[in-house]
Amino acid sequence: ELTQPSDRRIYAIAYAMQDLGWSVEKVHGYTNIDTWFLSKLRRMISINNMLENLDNVKALNGTLLLQAKKSGFSDAQIASRLSSKEEIDEIQIRHIRKDMGIIPRIKQIDTMAGEAPAQTNYLYMTYNGDEDDTLPFDEPAKMVLGSGTYRIGSSVEFDWCSVSAIRTLRKNGHKAIMVNYNPETVSTDYDEC
Numbered sequence: 001e002l003t004q005p006s007d008r009r010i011y012a013i014a015y016a017m018q019d020l021g022w023s024v025e026k027v028h029g030y031t032n033i034d035t036w037f038l039s040k041l042r043r044m045i046s047i048n049n050m051l052e053n054l055d056n057v058k059a060l061n062g063t064l065l066l067q068a069k070k071s072g073f074s075d076a077q078i079a080s081r082l083s084s085k086e087e088i089d090e091i092q093i094r095h096i097r098k099d100m101g102i103i104p105r106i107k108q109i110d111t112m113a114g115e116a117p118a119q120t121n122y123l124y125m126t127y128n129g130d131e132d133d134t135l136p137f138d139e140p141a142k143m144v145l146g147s148g149t150y151r152i153g154s155s156v157e158f159d160w161c162s163v164s165a166i167r168t169l170r171k172n173g174h175k176a177i178m179v180n181y182n183p184e185t186v187s188t189d190y191d192e193c
Helices: 009-018 024-031 035-052 062-070 075-082 090-099 156-171
Strands: 105-108 123-126 142-145 176-179
Touching (some): 062 090, 142 156
16 A cells, blocks of 8 residues: 555555554655655654653643644644543643643745735644734634535535625624635635635
């Protein structure tokens, strides 16, 4: 499964690295996947192992928790790595994380590639930042959740629903915010969201 691209290949790579102890270079030799990406996977496996090897939740320090969040671990995933030793859930991890001051930051996507100041409303949240790029809203707003990932056979109608909801809210005098992780939609056009 390593040599042929498929939807199961990532699991074969994880197995090779986690269970067989293969190096990034060895996996690269079989997959030809850039070592930069494989190094990121290796880092996630290392963090996973560190979390699983903790004696209890009190051993979870801010550095490891921040690195886990920067690597994409959800609070639920972190809790599941610790739950074999004691009863803990994602809500408890969230409280611990917030008490440690580990919160995501709001960053602005630079649509001008640094060539000119970008004043867009394309924002994302990340744990890989030290400060917010934008200020919180100073007035109440309504949030519309976008349809996210599209599949063949279902796309336009969900995008139409999101855009219609935003337009209706604005027409009725409400400030509206679109939350959607699919950038290839009308609902994430600069003029719409």
